Structures are given as structure tokens and as C-alpha cells.
Amino acid sequence: MRLHRRLAALALAGLLFTTALAGCAPAPKGGDTPPEESAQAAPQKVNAPSAARDGFRAVWVATVYNLDYPDKATADVAALKAQADDILENSAEMGMNAVILQVRPSCDALYPSELFPWSSYLTGDQNTAPAGGFDPLEYWVEKAHALGLELHAWVNPFRVTKSGQTEFDALASSNPAKQHPEWVVEHEGNFYLNPGIPEVRELVVQGAEELARNYDIDGIHLDDYFYPGKDFADEAAYGQYGGGFSNLGDWRRDNVNRLIEELDERIHAVDPELSFGVSPSGVWADSTHQSAGSATTGNYESYYAAYADSRKWVQEGWVDYICPQIYWPIGHAKLDYETIARWWTDTVEGTGVKLYIGMADYQADKDDPEDPWYGLDAIKAQLKLNLELGVAGEAHFRYKFLAVNSHMRDLYIDWYAQTPGGGEEPEVSGSFLSRLSEADRNHWAAAYYGKLGDMGIVTGYPDGTYRPYEGVERSAMAALVYRAMPLINGVTLSESPGGSLLPDVAETWAEGYIGALCAAGYLDAADYPDGFGQEQPMTRLEVVKLLVRALGYADDGSVTATRFPDVAEDYYYVAKGEALGIIEGTPEGLFLPSDGVDRGSAAAMLSRAMEIGR
Structure with missing residues (x-):
């Protein structure tokens, strides 16, 4: 669970929009004496x-x-x-x-x-x-x-x-202070549990x-x-x-x-x-x-x-x-x-x-x-x-x-x-990339997340990194695309309940975002027969489908193959994503559809979709 949480916190960086002791001193008023102190430093x-x-x-x-x-x-x-x-x-x-x-x-x-x-x-x-x-x-x-x-x-x-x-009288009968009145001390009109009682x-x-x-x-x-x-x-x-x-x-x-x-x-x-x-x-x-x-x-x-x-x-x-x-x-x-x-x-x-x-x-x-x-x-x-x-x-x-x-x-x-981790007083001006580590400035996707950072869509971490190799969960990517819709196709969505279509998102923080994307047809509950699994990494194929649909395109059944030998389904979305310039594939000619998308790739794909939608 702890590892999961560390990964979850990486989800598009915040969806962003986001001496020695001496002898005893004089006692203070009240007669309370300080403890005896050694003339030598404690080990x-x-x-x-x-x-x-x-x-x-x-x-x-x-x-x-x-x-x-x-x-x-x-x-x-x-x-x-x-x-x-x-x-x-x-x-x-x-x-x-x-x-x-x-x-x-x-x-x-x-x-x-x-x-x-x-x-x-x-x-x-x-x-x-x-x-x-x-x-x-x-x-x-x-x-x-x-x-x-x-x-x-x-x-x-x-x-x-x-x-x-008045407040004490209104406490529930299950309150420990009511269950154990012998634990309670009244002090200056209010009530406290007594720290001196072991229980x-x-x-x-x-x-x-x-x-x-x-x-x-x-x-x-x-x-x-x-x-x-x-x-x-x-x-x-x-x-x-x-x-x-x-x-x-x-x-x-x-x-x-x-x-x-x-x-x-x-x-x-x-x-x-x-x-x-x-x-x-x-x-x-x-x-x-x-x-x-x-x-x-x-x-x-x-x-x-x-x-x-x-x-x-x-x-x-x-x-x-x-x-x-x-x-x-x-x-x-x-x-x-x-x-x-x-x-x-x-x-x-x-x-x-x-x-x-x-x-x-x-x-x-x-x-x-x-x-x-x-x-x-x-x-x-x-x-x-x-x-x-x-x-x-x-x-x-x-x-x-x-x-x-x-x-x-x-x-x-x-x-x-x-001020990610120390240094001089910050200047208010400066590009997003100028505030990142050298490694992150030299990453292949730096131009993409640099642009998104300057627009305020993504942010870096307090230690001066963007961490482009780390993964993005489904819920995080859904929320990011939801918020970026006005820049993708000019549409501003409204949060919608998603639990009726995907029960496992009900009463979760991202339900409204996921529900809105489902209602607009950008996410299809049929793609997730076992539930959305919002804490799971969003795959490269899922991101392409989401962005292609958000740009207004729908599978008409006319495409039955792509140039990528590792693509065995959803040919239309992969082909359309390549044609639109959202994806390029690997140097080996693969698409890697089931790989989880990382923060660098997510920024690149989102940035390209925003350019297409303008």
C-alpha cells in the first residue's frame, strides 16, 4: 500500500493545477523545579x-x-x-x-x-x-x-x-469522556482527558x-x-x-x-x-x-x-x-x-x-x-x-x-x-523548464511538459524535478484530460456521476471527472468490464483512445490493421492517433499498447492533442 501511495502522488504532479548541559537554573514562578542536569554532555x-x-x-x-x-x-x-x-x-x-x-x-x-x-x-x-x-x-x-x-x-x-x-452535555454516549468520567478533568470551564491516567x-x-x-x-x-x-x-x-x-x-x-x-x-x-x-x-x-x-x-x-x-x-x-x-x-x-x-x-x-x-x-x-x-x-x-x-x-x-x-x-x-530545495531568493520570472533539474531539462519530452508547465497545466515537484519516467494512474489521467478539454476541443465539461456506469468509481475523488468523460463518450465503460480500476496505470492505448475521442473522432470500423505489429485491437484509434500526430511509435517500430504511460509521454500526447484541437 505504501508503494502504491508513493506512485499515486506522482500522478501528473499534482493534477496539477496545481550543546553540553550545565547545572540547574533558577526555577520559574510556580515552584516547578527543572530536572537535574549533568555537568557533561549526554551521550x-x-x-x-x-x-x-x-x-x-x-x-x-x-x-x-x-x-x-x-x-x-x-x-x-x-x-x-x-x-x-x-x-x-x-x-x-x-x-x-x-x-x-x-x-x-x-x-x-x-x-x-x-x-x-x-x-x-x-x-x-x-x-x-x-x-x-x-x-x-x-x-x-x-x-x-x-x-x-x-x-x-x-x-x-x-x-x-x-x-x-453545554458542549460536554451534548457529547454522544459513546464518547470516551462519557464512558469514563473518571478520566475527565474540568479546567477553566472546559473538559480534558487526564494525561496522567495510563488508560x-x-x-x-x-x-x-x-x-x-x-x-x-x-x-x-x-x-x-x-x-x-x-x-x-x-x-x-x-x-x-x-x-x-x-x-x-x-x-x-x-x-x-x-x-x-x-x-x-x-x-x-x-x-x-x-x-x-x-x-x-x-x-x-x-x-x-x-x-x-x-x-x-x-x-x-x-x-x-x-x-x-x-x-x-x-x-x-x-x-x-x-x-x-x-x-x-x-x-x-x-x-x-x-x-x-x-x-x-x-x-x-x-x-x-x-x-x-x-x-x-x-x-x-x-x-x-x-x-x-x-x-x-x-x-x-x-x-x-x-x-x-x-x-x-x-x-x-x-x-x-x-x-x-x-x-x-x-x-x-x-x-x-x-525554491525546490534551497538556494537564493526566487525570482518571479522564468520558464517552467528553467526551474527543473538538468536531467529533466534534457529529457526527450521536456519541450512538451515545459510548454504545459508555462501554461499552468502541469507543475513540477518541490525538489526541482518533473520525473518524466514515472507512471500515471487512470484516475489522474482522466482528471487531467477533463480539465484540459477547453484546450483540446473548446468544450468545458461538467462533473457527472460515474458510479452507475463504473461502480468502482462511486464515492471516489475522481468520480465526477470520470463520469463526465463517460457521458461525453470519451471514455467507454465497455472498455472496462471489470471496473475502471482507477488506481491502475493508464496504458498507452487507453490514452490514445481517450484523446482521439476527445478530439471528436469515433471508430467507424473501417480500419482493420496498423503498421505496428504489436497492435491487435482498436486499430482505428492507433491509426488515427498516428495520423493526427499524437503518437509516433518506438524506434523499433512498435507502439507498446499495454505499457503504462509515463509522465513524459503523457505530457507529449496531451500537448499534441491540444495543438491539433486549436
């Missing part, structure tokens, strides 16, 4: 290879409070699909290569779970599922992969409510295993919500489970550490290639409180405030990546972005853990010239610093702050199109 642990990637460009999609998805609670499948399509396609267009979707916002789920009820943010009620057995997460995964995007499942581990007692941590781990086992996701992502505050009422649990700890703070940190370590072990036992990471608040600890801390003087240190010892997670290799939320500008008097980013760069060095930085896009493009976030200069300066420091990627908070701001959209479209 360097040799960590397993990280499952995280370089060149990560992700956007957070929040579901809590319906912030990003869905825009309002609904059980309507068409509405849920349409909004997912918009978000994913816009993310791909902005140059992102990953989406971090919040699938467990509050002890609930945006997918059918055996452990958690449906999220009320999805359907309006925890007892209500989407219509017709629709699985939103499955749809998001399939659609994201077809667009060349990774899909990471974002989990909030302990939160139960965001709206207090609670086990529930969180089992929830992650369920996701890893049941979905072809690329990663599991935790945000910065662990303990909600220092006055969390967990004294009883501390009395029961805190033996061996001299203070409450160290016990709490150990609870979170146990969770992170257990998630690392058990997620990767299910899928070693799954990327596991956490996005803590930007500051681990100030150097005035921890000698190994950063030269900052803020009011929130996650080591003390959330009991999140994220530095230890990196040192132990319990995460594949760490994604600190550095939500302050360069030059901030107390929380300088550059100071914090350099601290994190030093922290991950030699550990094998990737560093991604959470970017404060929600702050950017302010109208007041006196505001440090005025315009886009602050974000641009941070992006350039990230390149200088060799940061492995960024995550952007959050989708709607990018989608509704054309300045932000244009910034990332230009930036990520021209």
Missing part, C-alpha cells in the same frame, strides 16, 4: 532514519469551530466533497506538497472510528454520520495523493470540549494505530495541546501514579514523554514509513530557566506551561520531525524569530530529526505601516532565513488565511515554484 543517541521528508511545504486545515473545513456542519456528501476539492486544489496550486488535516479535534473523529464518535464539527451532532456511508478521510487521502499532496492526520490528544458544559494515553495511542492501520495517510501529527495549564486538577492521579517523582511537574512531563515514545514505537510498528511529528509552541524554555534554553524572555515556555519536553523528544529520536510554532517576527524584543529558529536548528543537528517551522501566516499582511507584520516583508524575511539555516520545511497556519489573501497566495505560488 549522543544514534536514531533510526527519519520517515520525514526534506522540502516539506504544508498547510494546516483546522476543523475545530469549522475554521477551515467544513465551513459549516453538514452531512451532505456533495458539499463535503466540494469543499475538500477546493482546499486541496488550492493548496496544490500554492505550491504546497502536504496538507495537515485535523481529523480528531476534540475526542471525536472525522472518519468512522471504533474508538471515537463522529465530530459535531463535521455533521452537527456526534451521533450523526455523513450520508450514504461516506468516509471524509478516505476521500481526502485519495484526492490529496492524486494531486501530488501528502495527507497528514492531525490529532488533538486530550481535549474534549472547546465550548464548556487515557493508551486510548490516544490506539487512536493513532487505528488511523495508521485503516488509512493510506502519510503521517500523524500532534499539535501543542498537552496539559492546558499549571493548575490542572490532577492531584488524585498524581497520588495514584506519581510515585518516584519529587514534584508534580516532572511527573506530568513524564506522562507526555511516555505518550510520545509509545506513539513513535507503535505507529511505526504499523507502518515504518509513516511520518510522526509534533508541533509544540515555539519556545521550549528560556535560558534564564534552563541553561540549554533559548535567549528569549517570553511568557509561555512549553516545558513548564504544557509540560512538553520537546527537546528531549528530539534528542531521543521519538519524532521524525519537530515543527515549532514560531509565531513572532524577526527582531521581536523578547521572542525573536531568528533566535528561536537558530536554537531549533542547533537542537536537531545530528539527531536525524527534521526541523519544520510553523509559520504565522495569520499575522501577515497587516495594513498598519507601524505593525511589524505590515505587508509581506516579515514572512519573506523568515522564508529566506529558513533557506539560509537549511530548515527542512514549513507548515502554514492556516488554510483560510492563505486562501482569502491573494497576496499570500501569489507569494507562495512564486516562492515554492522556484
Whole structure:
């Protein structure tokens, strides 16, 4: 399954349109003592290879409070699909290569779970599922992969409510918080599962295993919500489970550490290639409180405030990546972005853990010239610093702050199109081919995908490649041709249900595209008696038939042979495709009709069809 997903993500590149430790420091307010630190550097642990990637460009999609998805609670499948399509396609267009979707916002789920009820943010009620057995997460995964995007499942581990007692009273009876009230702590009007109870941590781990086992996701992502505050009422649990700890703070940190370590072990036992990471608040600890801390003087240190010892997670290799939320500008008097980013760069060095930085896009493009976030200069300066420091990627908070701001959209479209893996500040101008690797510029089909890239029909990958030798799935090719129809024959198609003709495409991300091509006569269900098999490679013969039909030609039965000795059927389409100039054959005089089409050949054939149709 993992290999399949890697190949699926290649489908026409995104359908494109798309230090040593010193002695103890003074304790901070609250009486919480830092752990004893050795006068010598701790031995360097040799960590397993990280499952995280370089060149990560992700956007957070929040579901809590319906912030990003869905825009309002609904059980309507068409509405849920349409909004997912918009978000994913816009993310791909902005140059992102990953989406971090919040699938467990509050002890609930945006997918059918055996452990958690449906999220009320999805359907309006925890007892209500989407219509017709629709699985939103499955749809998001399939659609994201077809667009060349990774899909990471974002989990909030302990939160139960965001709206207090009224929300708690409305929880489904199947909710773990209702099933086990002894696990729940009320804090400042809201409710949380108690991290100090082993069964609670086990529930969180089992929830992650369920996701890893049941979905072809690329990663599991935790945000910065662990303990909600220092006055969390967990004294009883501390009395029961805190033996061996001299203070409450160290016990709490150990609870979170146990969770992170257990998630690392058990997620990767299910899928070693799954990327596991956490996005803590930007500051681990100030150097005035921890000698190994950063030269900052803020009011929130996650080591003390959330009991999140994220530095230890990196040192132990319990995460594949760490994604600190550095939500302050360069030059901030107390929380300088550059100071914090350099601290994190030093922290991950030699550990094998990737560093991604959470970017404060929600702050950017302010109208007041006196505001440090005025315009886009602050974000641009941070992006350039990230390149200088060799940061492995960024995550952007959050989708709607990018989608509704054309300045932000244009910034990332230009930036990520021209910074595939580091280098100088990008120039906005330049051809598509000029941004690709030398090997891809010299490929025989470069002129074709170069032209399509300049037109915005295809895109390259963030590492500066187009990967012309990699395959294209049937669903991906169908979606590409659907979108290119106005340039092929001047026709704009409308999405149509395809499940009645090809049952295996029903309720999948590409059903509307495939259905539209079937309705127009460009795809024939009779060619797929065993189902469309949309995850199968589309063959060269299938592509020729699709493009010839899209150009307005139909088999009249008059052609019974071609010059290609390896063509034993569909003579008309192969002969017509050659006559029109869509195909040329191999130097050996073969057509290779059953070979899967690769990205270079697909670009060439599509480009030629577009020239014919003009």
C-alpha cells in the first residue's frame, strides 16, 4: 500500500493545477523545579532514519469551530466533497506538497472510528454520520495523493470540549469522556482527558494505530495541546501514579514523554514509513530557566506551561520531525524569530530529526505601516532565513488565511515554484523548464511538459524535478484530460456521476471527472468490464483512445490493421492517433499498447492533442 501511495502522488504532479548541559537554573514562578542536569554532555543517541521528508511545504486545515473545513456542519456528501476539492486544489496550486488535516479535534473523529464518535464539527451532532456511508478521510487521502499532496492526520490528544458544559452535555454516549468520567478533568470551564491516567494515553495511542492501520495517510501529527495549564486538577492521579517523582511537574512531563515514545514505537510498528511529528509552541524554555534554553524572555515556555519536553523528544529520536510554532517576527524584543529558529536548528543537528517551522501566516499582511507584520516583508524575511539555516520545511497556519489573501497566495505560488530545495531568493520570472533539474531539462519530452508547465497545466515537484519516467494512474489521467478539454476541443465539461456506469468509481475523488468523460463518450465503460480500476496505470492505448475521442473522432470500423505489429485491437484509434500526430511509435517500430504511460509521454500526447484541437 505504501508503494502504491508513493506512485499515486506522482500522478501528473499534482493534477496539477496545481550543546553540553550545565547545572540547574533558577526555577520559574510556580515552584516547578527543572530536572537535574549533568555537568557533561549526554551521550549522543544514534536514531533510526527519519520517515520525514526534506522540502516539506504544508498547510494546516483546522476543523475545530469549522475554521477551515467544513465551513459549516453538514452531512451532505456533495458539499463535503466540494469543499475538500477546493482546499486541496488550492493548496496544490500554492505550491504546497502536504496538507495537515485535523481529523480528531476534540475526542471525536472525522472518519468512522471504533474508538471515537463522529465530530459535531463535521455533521452537527456526534451521533450523526455523513450520508450514504461516506468516509471524509478516505476521500481526502485519495484526492490529496492524486494531486501530488501528502495527507497528514492531525490529532488533538486530550481535549474534549472547546465550548464548556453545554458542549460536554451534548457529547454522544459513546464518547470516551462519557464512558469514563473518571478520566475527565474540568479546567477553566472546559473538559480534558487526564494525561496522567495510563488508560487515557493508551486510548490516544490506539487512536493513532487505528488511523495508521485503516488509512493510506502519510503521517500523524500532534499539535501543542498537552496539559492546558499549571493548575490542572490532577492531584488524585498524581497520588495514584506519581510515585518516584519529587514534584508534580516532572511527573506530568513524564506522562507526555511516555505518550510520545509509545506513539513513535507503535505507529511505526504499523507502518515504518509513516511520518510522526509534533508541533509544540515555539519556545521550549528560556535560558534564564534552563541553561540549554533559548535567549528569549517570553511568557509561555512549553516545558513548564504544557509540560512538553520537546527537546528531549528530539534528542531521543521519538519524532521524525519537530515543527515549532514560531509565531513572532524577526527582531521581536523578547521572542525573536531568528533566535528561536537558530536554537531549533542547533537542537536537531545530528539527531536525524527534521526541523519544520510553523509559520504565522495569520499575522501577515497587516495594513498598519507601524505593525511589524505590515505587508509581506516579515514572512519573506523568515522564508529566506529558513533557506539560509537549511530548515527542512514549513507548515502554514492556516488554510483560510492563505486562501482569502491573494497576496499570500501569489507569494507562495512564486516562492515554492522556484525554491525546490534551497538556494537564493526566487525570482518571479522564468520558464517552467528553467526551474527543473538538468536531467529533466534534457529529457526527450521536456519541450512538451515545459510548454504545459508555462501554461499552468502541469507543475513540477518541490525538489526541482518533473520525473518524466514515472507512471500515471487512470484516475489522474482522466482528471487531467477533463480539465484540459477547453484546450483540446473548446468544450468545458461538467462533473457527472460515474458510479452507475463504473461502480468502482462511486464515492471516489475522481468520480465526477470520470463520469463526465463517460457521458461525453470519451471514455467507454465497455472498455472496462471489470471496473475502471482507477488506481491502475493508464496504458498507452487507453490514452490514445481517450484523446482521439476527445478530439471528436469515433471508430467507424473501417480500419482493420496498423503498421505496428504489436497492435491487435482498436486499430482505428492507433491509426488515427498516428495520423493526427499524437503518437509516433518506438524506434523499433512498435507502439507498446499495454505499457503504462509515463509522465513524459503523457505530457507529449496531451500537448499534441491540444495543438491539433486549436
